[in-house]
Amino acid sequence: MADAAPLALRVRGLAVTPPGAARPVLTGVDLDVPAGQRVLLAGPSGSGKSTLLRALAGVLEEGPGGEPTATGEVLVGGDSARPGAAGLLLQDPQDAVVATTAGRDTAFGPENLALPREEVWRRVAAAHAAARFDAGREREVATLSGGERQRLALAGVLALAPGVLLLDEPTSMLDAPTAAAVRAAVLDAAAGRTLVVVDHDLAGWARHVDRVVLLDADGHLAADGPPGRVLTAGAGGGELWLPGAPDPRPADVPDGLLAPHLRVDGDALTGQGLGLVRRRRGLRPAPPASVLTGVDVRVPAGAVTPLVGVSGSGKSSLLQVLAGLTRPTAGELRAGAGLARGLRPQPWRWRSRELAARAGWVPQTPEHAFVRTTARAEAAATAVALGLPAARADALLELLGLAHRAQVDPFRLSGGEQRRLALVGALAAGPAVLLADEPSVGQDRRTWSVVVGLLRAAARDGAAVVVSSHDERLVRAVDPAGTRAVRLHAGRRVAGGAPAAPVALGRAS
Incomplete structure (x- = not known):
């Protein structure tokens, strides 16, 4: 795929309050990402990671009357964030489906760039290979598993050859070997591009990124720096999947709370x-x-x-x-x-x-x-x-x-x-x-x-x-x-x- 110039990212004073929310999910976020840098964005569930990616992609939701839900400044390559300036992989791959077959789905983005037909299908083939999607161009999207759809959605982003890749949980629904292969594919595809990836699998990404940005449960920027310095014991208040940490202990639940209304034996x-x-x-x-x-x-x-x-x-x-x-x-x-x-x-x-x-x-x-x-x-x-x-x-x-x-x-x-x-x-x-x-x-x-x-x-x-x-x-x-x-x-x-x-x-x- 043709290389795109990497773009720098700049965020100043970003606060986002989604419609219906009683409080902001992001508050006063300042962030600078130099062109070509690889960043792992981490934080507890609900800390605003996906919201920050959407802000960088220029696709934040508006209020019911069209009023903005965000304040502050978000720049991509020196210009205000807008749809299409960065490639965004959504957390739910189903949200990215636009066609009935895998090939047509991946071709949607390049076609909208008015590329020649030969280039469109060259990009589709290259993107499928890069995302480790091997189900074939003619495979019906409706018959794909969740993990296969996740790889197809990644291929759709890669086919656009953007200067910035914003990836939200790209390996979350994959088995461990496939996740490792897709992670390697992402890193290969990100060569020469700016990458911001959200993932709870910190161990899988930490050694491959330049920097970790950590959000806390209230949507504040809690830490920012090299992985070895940010991902230390106690980081994230015990909520992060820190490399080398033992498995969590399943929580105790009061006896009888989940007793079935219909008792079954055998x-x-x-x-x-x-x-x-x-x-x-x-x-x-x-x-x-x-x-x-x-x-x-x-x-x-x-x-x-x-x-x-x-x-x-x-x-x-x-x-x-x-x-x-x-x-x-x-x-x-x-x-x-x-x-x-x-x-x-x-x-x-x-x-x-x-x-x-x-x-x-x-x-x-x-x-x-x-x-x-x-x-x-x-x-x-x-x-x-x-x-x-x-x-x-x-x-x-x-x-x-x-x-x-x-x-x-x-x-x-x-x-x-x-x-x-x-x-x-x-x-x-x-x-x-x-x-x-x-x-x-x-x-x-x-x-x-x-x-x-x-x-x-x-x-x-x-x-x-x-x-x-x-x-x-x-x-x-x-x-x-x-x-x-x-x-x-x-x-x-x-x-x-x-x-x-x-x-x-x-x-x-």
Whole structure:
């Protein structure tokens, strides 16, 4: 790809108060980034990291009447920040999708630069290779896993060959080997460009950047300097994933807080030979894609069952089948008698209300589940719809550090906050089965501790918990013996996650 001249960044007195927020998420930020420098932007979940990237990209949200939400000065290359001056990778890759196929999606930016057709497709090929996206130009975007979409979104930014790369959690939904490969690709692509990257994986980036800028929980610039000086013991008040730090201890959760309203013993769900073929119908039908083949799985009450495997291995698809949201095209999924309670045994046959009364769903893209205009109303939405009290929702908001954001629109929360809110909404209704897709993405050490503590506590209190995750720390915490994990590869169950008798979880040790 053609080289672009690196641009310097300058921020003076930046304060940002998003619409509906009671207080600023950034306050008085001053920052200078010389052209070509590589910067790691770090801080606790909700500290304003994504907001600062959006300010540098010139895409801050306006108020409901069009009034600005920010004060201060933000310059890119000496000019006021404006859309298109820098390449921004959004935290949620779904927000970047603009086309039905991977090639057309990546081509969108170069086409809007009015580049010749040959150059457009040359850039697409180069960007896919640089982002380690190997699914092919004709792959339907709707069939990609979350990790594959993340790499595709990165390719879309790289295809523009910008002088500034602003990357928000570019490896957060990837397995460790793929994350390392994508990180190497980013660093190669950033050669000769200015780079600002937000990531909770500080160890993975620290040795590759010139500088670390640290924001505190109130959106102030707390530290700025070489990685070795900023990332010291105690930096970030214990909330940062500092290199070499031990795994956090899962938080204690009061006994009985997450007790299911429907008590289930034994296996809540059993799948035999589960298969799933996805078909795209319409004006541009695509060939069927087999995403699950012959998967056997047991989901016992009182235990956590992790789903593990590389990006694109079928974890999210299996989770959707187990949740009753997708009908398997082969094999059979049956609910135990205690879970079905008079209903037909196939969860995909249940009505929405019947599903909601039994299963809590935390999707990989949490905003897909949001139906209310404040975080508190969203947290209690399912419980209220089922005629249950909202007290559990309030307690969970407090535990997960969201009580002070209770009146904020869920769509204006940070990515990590949105995931925690989706978990609150799922747990507040007291489900007998909890199904969570990558719930630890975007969490700092403190919020990770609470998220994992809640997963363990839900199982301890009697729920059947299934969690899909690339997070090796999470999998170790919920399955210390490594005997319950279901390992997938290319849609099939493989060795390394053999079924075993479940072990009920007690209080975190």
